[in-house]
Amino acid sequence: MTREALAQRREAETFDLQFDTLTAPFAVTVGRYEDGRVGEIFVNSHKRDQMFDHLARDTAILMSFALQHGATMESLRAALTRDANGNPLGLAGAVLDAIGEAA
Secondary structure, X not given: OOOOOXXXXXXXXXXXXXXXXXXXXXXXXXXXXXXXXXXXXXXXEOOOOOHHHHHHHHHHHHHHHHHHOOOOHHHHHHHOOEOOOOOEOOHHHHHHHHHHHHO
């Protein structure tokens, strides 16, 4: 599948996400296509240039890449690791759940 590019100017929202027992929240920015679908995700730790910040940013890049190449939010959410209660065990799942709840 080829990449579906986003418009140069697009709707976006930013929110803080508290994940697990980490003290500082993550800043999550979601960019959308004109039809409202999520097309890009940015995640940053408030502790810039730390290893977890790099992992968070790289995870967001991979999620964005998948979304722009035809993956759906639902398929990504279903593919990620969860506990017996359905709660996400990783940051990617927590981000996608938070985006889904905000929609």
